[in-house]
Amino acid sequence: MDNQLKLDIYRKMLLSRRLEERIAELIKAGQVGGFMHPGVGQEALQCAAIATMRPDDYLLYAHRGVAYWVARGIPIEKILCDLAGKEGGTNRGKGGVMRVVYPELGVLGESGTLGGCFPIAAGAGMSIKVKGEDKVVLCFFGDGTSNRGTFHEAVNLSAVRRLPVVFICENNGWAVSMPTERSTAVKDISARAAGYNIPGKTVDGNDPEAVYDAVKEAVERARKGLGPSLIECKTYRLWGHWVGDPENYRSREEVEKHWRRDPLPRFEQKLLDEGLLTDKTRAEFEAEVRAAIDKAVEFMRNQPFPKPETALEDVFSESTAG
Amino acid sequence: MPTITYAEAIRQALIEEMRRDPSVILYGEDVANFGGIFRITAGLKDMFGDERVFDTPISENALVGGGVGAALTGLRPVVELQFADFLFTAGDEVVLKAGMWRYGHGGAYKIPLVVRCPSGATGVGPEHGQCPEAFFMHAPGLKIVSPSNPADAKGLLKSAIRDDNPVLYFEHKLLYATRGEVPEHEDFTVPLGKAAIPREGDDLTLVAISAMVPKALKVAERLAAEGHSIEVIDPRSLVPFDRETIIESVKKTGKIVVAEESYRTLGVGAEIGAILLENALEYLDRPLRRVAIPDVPIPTAAVLEAFVIPNEEKIYQACRELLS
Numbered sequence: 001m002d003n004q005l006k007l008d009i010y011r012k013m014l015l016s017r018r019l020e021e022r023i024a025e026l027i028k029a030g031q032v033g034g035f036m037h038p039g040v041g042q043e044a045l046q047c048a049a050i051a052t053m054r055p056d057d058y059l060l061y062a063h064r065g066v067a068y069w070v071a072r073g074i075p076i077e078k079i080l081c082d083l084a085g086k087e088g089g090t091n092r093g094k095g096g097v098m099r100v101v102y103p104e105l106g107v108l109g110e111s112g113t114l115g116g117c118f119p120i121a122a123g124a125g126m127s128i129k130v131k132g133e134d135k136v137v138l139c140f141f142g143d144g145t146s147n148r149g150t151f152h153e154a155v156n157l158s159a160v161r162r163l164p165v166v167f168i169c170e171n172n173g174w175a176v177s178m179p180t181e182r183s184t185a186v187k188d189i190s191a192r193a194a195g196y197n198i199p200g201k202t203v204d205g206n207d208p209e210a211v212y213d214a215v216k217e218a219v220e221r222a223r224k225g226l227g228p229s230l231i232e233c234k235t236y237r238l239w240g241h242w243v244g245d246p247e248n249y250r251s252r253e254e255v256e257k258h259w260r261r262d263p264l265p266r267f268e269q270k271l272l273d274e275g276l277l278t279d280k281t282r283a284e285f286e287a288e289v290r291a292a293i294d295k296a297v298e299f300m301r302n303q304p305f306p307k308p309e310t311a312l313e314d315v316f317s318e319s320t321a322g
Numbered sequence: 323m324p325t326i327t328y329a330e331a332i333r334q335a336l337i338e339e340m341r342r343d344p345s346v347i348l349y350g351e352d353v354a355n356f357g358g359i360f361r362i363t364a365g366l367k368d369m370f371g372d373e374r375v376f377d378t379p380i381s382e383n384a385l386v387g388g389g390v391g392a393a394l395t396g397l398r399p400v401v402e403l404q405f406a407d408f409l410f411t412a413g414d415e416v417v418l419k420a421g422m423w424r425y426g427h428g429g430a431y432k433i434p435l436v437v438r439c440p441s442g443a444t445g446v447g448p449e450h451g452q453c454p455e456a457f458f459m460h461a462p463g464l465k466i467v468s469p470s471n472p473a474d475a476k477g478l479l480k481s482a483i484r485d486d487n488p489v490l491y492f493e494h495k496l497l498y499a500t501r502g503e504v505p506e507h508e509d510f511t512v513p514l515g516k517a518a519i520p521r522e523g524d525d526l527t528l529v530a531i532s533a534m535v536p537k538a539l540k541v542a543e544r545l546a547a548e549g550h551s552i553e554v555i556d557p558r559s560l561v562p563f564d565r566e567t568i569i570e571s572v573k574k575t576g577k578i579v580v581a582e583e584s585y586r587t588l589g590v591g592a593e594i595g596a597i598l599l600e601n602a603l604e605y606l607d608r609p610l611r612r613v614a615i616p617d618v619p620i621p622t623a624a625v626l627e628a629f630v631i632p633n634e635e636k637i638y639q640a641c642r643e644l645l646s
Contacts, residue, residue: 058395089428090427090428090430091426091427091428091430092428092429093428094425094426094427094428094429095426095427095428099426099427099428101427101428101430101431102430103430103431108391108394108395108431109394109423109426109427109430109431111418111419112418112422112426113414113418116387116414116415116418116419118384118387119383119384119385119386119387119388119390119391119415119419120387120388120390120391120394120419121391122384122387122388122391123387123388123389123390123391123392123393123394123395123399124391124392124394124395125391126347126388126391126392126397126399127391127392127395127396127397128395129373130347130373130374130392130397131396131397149383150383150384150387150414153379153381153383153384154381154383154384154387154388156379156381156384157378157379157381157384157388160379161376313429314424314425314428314429315424315425315462315463316424316463316465316487317424317429317432317433317486317487318486319432319486320481320484320485320486321343321398321434321483321484321485321486
């Protein structure tokens, strides 16, 4: 990973973290409604994996946080407008912050039911293959979601059709209140790749360089028509399942242990050690990020809510193939 | 105009649309090498190659959800389910993904997807013999068609493939072998949302769906011999639904019978009844009669199946009751 890319990933991780902190403040203060599943602690893998994508590739992100969209380059004021259900977002108040969509960058949207992403990803892979393109699909999901039947169907179908899909598991140890060891028969989700005769790899999800290298390899393989891969990124959900989760199912000690492995200060320290970042540039980044968020929040506050009758729009497309 | 079967009409529509538009693909269980369990797609793999016509694993969720993903990214997939009942197997992908992806994402994407659903009771029991259209009429975002004859089978399928929305295309298994005149030219289509009136009449409106249409026409013939003029309406599309044609007919006849192979409760007839209550109550001079499956699963043994599935005699009796 070159120096510029490292700094870029760091800035996106930082922006994602600060944006989620602000969103949590807005929700707790009752200033926006919204249904937000924070991704604090998982930004490293999200930003690093998405850094492997070309602009014309397809993305199916998971429900954990804003970093996917920040990493892909979706303007943050649009994310905030979707959260608030206002005009100026990406989905006209129809899907909330769970369905941020951006066709210009291949961001296909999100399935509200966990695991709905897998068949959609395989379908996008079919399109690429039928058209003879060399695009890829990145499909993110959690350890809990890997227990859906759709995972089996779609990964198997992708394997037998050699579809260019990279399945990226964010194993954060918890599915709401259910720890992975009680929900999932394998220790490593990547072991499931053997069931589909595809490459499976587990990496430290809090190390952006390790994630980037593993996903890059899988993406290149897919571009060459060699089929899907499964990458498991071990990480940890530092916040609750949603903003306001009482978290009565896990110990404070466990969470504190993982805060000491928080990928953001860890990567920051690495960049400081490598001389890519200084205290001065770090402070400048922080200031830039905060200013960008302030501006985006202001934009969101000034946006109107959609006209109520637009609830009746967008069910069907009026167009046909002629 | 050539006379062909309903099955051949479906096949013609697929071939014509695949020739017309390279973004149309076709896949499902046993559709390519075997040609489909009802032989509709025999030979298509050789015509269009195995990227555009292919066999899949037994994975209904991945088939329909994959169709949504392919549609989002520029293809016009036609997915064959072996039996309409398997829509329930793929329920999330049908109702929540195909039906709601566009809406939930603010209209950012179009979903030109067709799911072919062989329907109807043929001695195959509760999980392979249903006509489940009414379940999906309740789901926003899905178009639904149920052709009753070869010309409509072809014309509606061509319109469904060209439509930029998900369409559930119900092809009744007992109609596959029926014959009728079908236009050959490539531009022939039947618009979605427009009912047909295969027989005009003044005394009673008989709405029939899918395989009930030929039965209804025979009943109308029998009643004509008894001096009654029956108007038979074939909605063809259930979503969008041509309310006007039914309302106008009832304004003329004052009496209506609905014959369908759905379960009685909240079936198509229930919706038609509600439409008439809202729009034409003052024109009804007799109560609506529904001829539908009593609310039981479809049994397998022929004698039991025949007892629950609407037939000519049941339709005739319902009409007689209103005409007396």
